[in-house]
Amino acid sequence: xxxxxxxxxxxxxxxxxxxxxxxxxxxxxxxxxxxxxxxxxxxxxxxxxxxxxxxxxxxxxxxxxxxxxxxxxxxxxxxxxxxxxxxxxxxxxxxxxxxxxxxxxxxxxxxxxxxxxxxxxxxxxxxxxxxxxxxxxxxxxxxxxxxxxxxxxxxxxxxxxxxxxxxxxxxxxxxxxxxxxxxxxxxxxxxxxxxxxxxxxxxxxxxxxxxxxxxxxxxxxxxxxxxxxxxxxxxxxxxxxxxxxxxxxxxxxxxxxxxxxxxxxxxxxxxxxxxxxxxxxxxxxxxxxxxxxxxxxxxxxxxxxxxxxxxxxxxxxxxxxxxxxxxxxxxxxxxxxxxxxxxxxxxxxxxxxxxxxxxxxxxxxxxxxxxxxxxxxxxxxxxxxxxxxxxxxxxxxxxxxxxxxxxxxxxxxxxxxxxxxxxxxxxxxxxxxxxxxxxxxxxxxxxxxxxxxxxxxxxxxxxxxxxxxxxxxxxxxxxxxxxxxxxxxxxxxxxxxxxxxxxxxxxxxxxxxxxxxxxxxxxxxxxxxxxxxxxxxxxxxxxxxxxxxxxxxxxxxxxxxxxxxxxxxxxxxxxxxxxxxxxxxxxxxxxxxxxxxxxxxxxxxxxxxxxxxxxxxxxxxxxxxxxxxxxxxxxxxxx
Ligand code: MIC
Ligand code: SF4
Numbered sequence: 001x002x003x004x005x006x007x008x009x010x011x012x013x014x015x016x017x018x019x020x021x022x023x024x025x026x027x028x029x030x031x032x033x034x035x036x037x038x039x040x041x042x043x044x045x046x047x048x049x050x051x052x053x054x055x056x057x058x059x060x061x062x063x064x065x066x067x068x069x070x071x072x073x074x075x076x077x078x079x080x081x082x083x084x085x086x087x088x089x090x091x092x093x094x095x096x097x098x099x100x101x102x103x104x105x106x107x108x109x110x111x112x113x114x115x116x117x118x119x120x121x122x123x124x125x126x127x128x129x130x131x132x133x134x135x136x137x138x139x140x141x142x143x144x145x146x147x148x149x150x151x152x153x154x155x156x157x158x159x160x161x162x163x164x165x166x167x168x169x170x171x172x173x174x175x176x177x178x179x180x181x182x183x184x185x186x187x188x189x190x191x192x193x194x195x196x197x198x199x200x201x202x203x204x205x206x207x208x209x210x211x212x213x214x215x216x217x218x219x220x221x222x223x224x225x226x227x228x229x230x231x232x233x234x235x236x237x238x239x240x241x242x243x244x245x246x247x248x249x250x251x252x253x254x255x256x257x258x259x260x261x262x263x264x265x266x267x268x269x270x271x272x273x274x275x276x277x278x279x280x281x282x283x284x285x286x287x288x289x290x291x292x293x294x295x296x297x298x299x300x301x302x303x304x305x306x307x308x309x310x311x312x313x314x315x316x317x318x319x320x321x322x323x324x325x326x327x328x329x330x331x332x333x334x335x336x337x338x339x340x341x342x343x344x345x346x347x348x349x350x351x352x353x354x355x356x357x358x359x360x361x362x363x364x365x366x367x368x369x370x371x372x373x374x375x376x377x378x379x380x381x382x383x384x385x386x387x388x389x390x391x392x393x394x395x396x397x398x399x400x401x402x403x404x405x406x407x408x409x410x411x412x413x414x415x416x417x418x419x420x421x422x423x424x425x426x427x428x429x430x431x432x433x434x435x436x437x438x439x440x441x442x443x444x445x446x447x448x449x450x451x452x453x454x455x456x457x458x459x460x461x462x463x464x465x466x467x468x469x470x471x472x473x474x475x476x477x478x479x480x481x482x483x484x485x486x487x488x489x490x491x492x493x494x495x496x497x498x499x500x501x502x503x504x505x506x507x508x509x510x511x512x513x514x515x516x517x518x519x520x521x522x523x524x525x526x527x528x529x530x531x532x533x534x535x536x537x538x539x540x541x542x543x544x545x546x547x548x549x550x551x552x553x554x555x556x557x558x559x560x561x562x563x564x565x566x567x568x569x570x571x572x573x574x575x576x577x578x579x580x581x582x583x584x585x586x587x588x589x590x591x592x593x594x595x596x597x598x599x600x601x602x603x604x605x606x607x608x609x610x611x612x613x614x615x616x617x618x619x620x621x622x623x624x625x626x627x628x629x630x631x632x633x634x635x636x637x638x639x
Pocket of ligand 2: 062096116118293294295353354357358374375
């Protein structure tokens, strides 16, 4: 039978199969510092002395603002751990994990599991690249398969080619417009059609990167002559392999996009699927423009920006910040003179790191309009709750920076001629190789690196206070905010747990601790966004035992299960009857987790039955019975 590319890679990596899930062999892993410290504490707890993958890389790119000792201590810990356990270490300043991984390590046809939701960036080079919580990545580093629900494969047929000033970002914004932030759940988006060959690898990576915002398992492009040219430019032609779907492969769903009919677009506050054409915003003044992030900071993106800025000045009422994606990009911009054009325009050059994308600096002023080439515009993520963040292509962003207002970039005249070189500057000196034999490597642990909190096996009965009732699309930024104040606490669950839901209910943490055992009520797509397991681990620490929601985002649902929190599914009627402050009783939980009975839930005050279910695979049931994945892995090791 003719196969999709997704099917081919899955078939080559299946090690287990149940009626609902595939267990896949993971070839490569990546971590970043904000999720990495926990992932490596978890790997240590598993007890192996070497990673079992073909390649594992630890990047430092999120917490690079060192306003106290915490982040620097984390960096040292990560460096030592990497050396000890056989992991490559990409030093702070080398760039954003996804950009660097694409440039230096990604291999078509391989599987990649990363403790960051934008790991699907690797799909731009033909990898099956999936984001997950740190504990899942730790398990993969220990050689265990990674389980995904059997996905639907969506064929995205790209036709024709983009017009000047319209870019890859507009393609993914168009997909988001059609599919929405919850439309990708349980799906893999496979890009195909004659339009594919018109897109470079970094452009493809912009699309697969932001496929995370669809809630998709991942997104993938074929590996073709364009991929080969990219790998040749990176001095890695040996890693290239031709990969494409078979002629006539059948997709579960189909999306068709005529590239020549797309216009420049923006995602309006506060959701990546709130899409309008730029012409609808024209004239609106813009206070801040930020160009960078793992979505749009490739050499081509920044050379285009530099060409547009050349001999022009940033508008006096607008601040422009530019963060190149990697040291390679920055060094090449410096070498070819484009950096001079950027500096002369009045742009502020930021570190090659995530920076403002995760609220690490550059928070805009009160009520500001901020135009960003990033992938997320959730309320408050910029560090300024009242800010209005719009997501656009670099083309739109640079046009806004010059004019101080929203403007269709096509009004700037001819699109600049950008020649991306055939060979890139290769200097891997900021990637440190691990020790051949790590047993004697000492790991330095700063005082903020605290041991992992533990959870006992699942209780058979529970009485839970409803601590919060929430609406649709609650993000992990809502549950466990980031930003320069909170991110340094990622290695200290007790300290970071003080901030759980702090943007929604300041007293949440104290209230949860007082309640002893609690639960959350939410609607659709609970936990969308980041892979941060802190959004499950910190609530677990505060005594949250269950989340009742209409539906869950994939990575967060797994994180809840991994930390022993029940993901309970409710219908609209039940949602409407459950209120904050109510007490919910759960009985016979263990038989529900053995699949022998349904979950027995009732309102403690009225004794009325609550209609709900916990749909789980047998593996997930076993993990929850043990009180989480770490306990489950240890029980397997014990036999
Ligand atoms: C994000 O973009 O939200 C992050 C920060 O990269 C997260 C990871 C984290 O919270 O550390 C992600 O996307 O998974
Ligand atoms: Fe970093 Fe932003 Fe990309 Fe997350 S989305 S990895 S914070 S650049």
